[in-house]
Amino acid sequence: MILKSLILRNFRSYAAENFSFHERINLIYGDNAQGKTNLLEAIHLLLMQKPFKQVRFGELVSFGSTECRIKGEVESEAGLDEVHVHLRGEKKTITLNGKIVYRTSRIVGRYNVVSFLPSDIELVKGSPQGRRRYLDALICSLEPAHLRDLKLYHRSLLQRNAVLAKASGLTPGMLEVWDEKLAETGSLVVSRRLRYIEKILPHLRRIYRLTSGDDADVGIHYRSSAALTDDLAEGFRKELAARFEKDRRRGHTTFGPHRDLVGFTIRGNDASLFASQGESKNLALALKSSEIDLVRDLLGKTPVLLLDDVTSELDERRKGFLFSLLDEFSGQIFITSTTLGEIRLRGEMRVFHIRAGRAEQRHVRQ
Numbered sequence: 001m002i003l004k005s006l007i008l009r010n011f012r013s014y015a016a017e018n019f020s021f022h023e024r025i026n027l028i029y030g031d032n033a034q035g036k037t038n039l040l041e042a043i044h045l046l047l048m049q050k051p052f053k054q055v056r057f058g059e060l061v062s063f064g065s066t067e068c069r070i071k072g073e074v075e076s077e078a079g080l081d082e083v084h085v086h087l088r089g090e091k092k093t094i095t096l097n098g099k100i101v102y103r104t105s106r107i108v109g110r111y112n113v114v115s116f117l118p119s120d121i122e123l124v125k126g127s128p129q130g131r132r133r134y135l136d137a138l139i140c141s142l143e144p145a146h147l148r149d150l151k152l153y154h155r156s157l158l159q160r161n162a163v164l165a166k167a168s169g170l171t172p173g174m175l176e177v178w179d180e181k182l183a184e185t186g187s188l189v190v191s192r193r194l195r196y197i198e199k200i201l202p203h204l205r206r207i208y209r210l211t212s213g214d215d216a217d218v219g220i221h222y223r224s225s226a227a228l229t230d231d232l233a234e235g236f237r238k239e240l241a242a243r244f245e246k247d248r249r250r251g252h253t254t255f256g257p258h259r260d261l262v263g264f265t266i267r268g269n270d271a272s273l274f275a276s277q278g279e280s281k282n283l284a285l286a287l288k289s290s291e292i293d294l295v296r297d298l299l300g301k302t303p304v305l306l307l308d309d310v311t312s313e314l315d316e317r318r319k320g321f322l323f324s325l326l327d328e329f330s331g332q333i334f335i336t337s338t339t340l341g342e343i344r345l346r347g348e349m350r351v352f353h354i355r356a357g358r359a360e361q362r363h364v365r366q
């Protein structure tokens with residue numbers, strides 16, 4: 001897939017700007033605080049229907065404006081699409097080829113994006129919730145049914161919690177219907193997480209070895225309070241029943257995929273506690289590179305790559321690896337940098353010089 005063009009109106013630092021992109025490499029350069037990351041954020045929002053970090057939609061609208069528009073032409077297996085995202089306050093409206101998309105699930109998974117952000121290191125060093133959220137978002141992009149199951153799970157969880165919070169004289173029977181729903185959807189969520197960890201792991205191990213130059217074994221661990229046996233749903237039912245007293249006292253559900261922990265290990269040690277800065281960057285880079293392979297293997301598609309300020313995070317060795325990976329990659333790339341010479345990519349590219357929310361486009365052959 002290729003993002004051919006983009007129109008921004010009142011999106012963050014862009015009052016009005018139009019872009020026509022190269023089908024391979026788009027280099028976005030400029031000084032700090034000029035709008036490079038904002039441009040990648042707009043592309044992510046357009047293609048993935050959500051920003052790449054957790055922000056309120058209102059923050060994306062230019063200061064002093066009440067609404068913003070992002071419009072793009074996307075060429076994919078599905079044909080040439082015109083996609084339009086309109087934000088007004090916290091309300092988001094997506095239009096695909098002139099028709100409003102009322103259910104986001106209709107468009108989720110239509111396009112694939114892999115983004116490399118300076119904050120990726122948080123996936124290794126940050127909270128287990130961040131890793132769980134990342135894993136779920138990755139699965140949703142590869143298998144949209146996951147989004148439906150997560151929503152169903154959370155709806156049942158809210159309802160079970162509401163009963164726990166209110167009811168006096170509560171008996172296990174009063175929770176039965178919600179226990180069943182949680183066991184059903186929760187086991188689907190967990191089994192998919194486990195399945196995708198298995199799929200990621202060989203890629204992660206191979207790429208980590210290749211880029212770190214050492215043989216350190218990396219792992220991904222998943223911790224749940226339910227027994228992770230073949231019959232997950234049954235394990236869930238048992239665990240929910242066993243925790244009835246505790247949940248009743250606490251007034252909420254103390255067990256389930258919303259509390260499970262995901263972590264990485266290097267040489268068997270918990271990476272969030274023991275990995276060095278360099279190892280963490282390496283692991284995050286390997287994880288993101290694995291995503292490209294997963295999209296290719298599982299969907300037979302080539303994702304669009306968004307790389308924000310990646311070189312400043314990496315030493316020469318890792319930069320070398322990243323650029324050789326990008327040289328081999330056949331899809332479309334958007335890469336930002338504060339220095340033009342820093343991006344050592346071969347082939348034809350279009351260069352965008354960003355200054356105060358305006359872009360000057362130049363064609364460059366290297």
Ligand SMILES: Nc1ncnc2c1ncn2[C@@H]1O[C@H](COP(=O)(O)OP(=O)(O)OP(=O)(O)O)[C@@H](O)[C@H]1O
Binds near residue numbers: 013035037038059
């Ligand atoms: N809602 C908004 N309305 C107007 N301007 C905004 C809005 N949100 C952010 N900005 C401005 O956008 C600028 C930052 O843009 P961006 O993060 O894209 O910079 P950058 O070019 O990536 O810089 P760096 O090289 O430091 O990463 C800031 O000056 C910020 O004030």
Ligand SMILES: [Mg+2]
Binds near residue numbers: 036037038
């Ligand atoms: Mg930036």
